Amino acid sequence: MKTAENIFIYIAVMALVTYLIRMLPLVIFRKKIENRFIRSFLYYIPYAVLAAMTFPAVFSSTGSVWSAVAGLIVALLLAFFEKGLLTVALSSCAAVFVIELLMKFIS
Numbered sequence: 001m002k003t004a005e006n007i008f009i010y011i012a013v014m015a016l017v018t019y020l021i022r023m024l025p026l027v028i029f030r031k032k033i034e035n036r037f038i039r040s041f042l043y044y045i046p047y048a049v050l051a052a053m054t055f056p057a058v059f060s061s062t063g064s065v066w067s068a069v070a071g072l073i074v075a076l077l078l079a080f081f082e083k084g085l086l087t088v089a090l091s092s093c094a095a096v097f098v099i100e101l102l103m104k105f106i107s
Helices: 002-028 036-060 065-080 085-106
Strands: none
Touching (some): 036 065, 065 085
């Protein structure tokens, strides 16, 4: 079974890479990072990665780009006015639903 051996090798390599990514910063940076620029850069990395991963999926997650844009606009507006996460998520889903219904009845 060559494929089973390959799968185990792939899993081992992924485990090693994941472990190294998590372990290396702890080994390299033993002291607290004092540089304000580096600290602020590291603070915003998770948000930038999350945005880069989810933002493109917003436009392909619905039946139409127009409903996706409507949901995005509603979510951005409510987030700008500092509404809660549940309110933003439910309202943007409702906006997508309404736009999809309207587009279904129009065409």
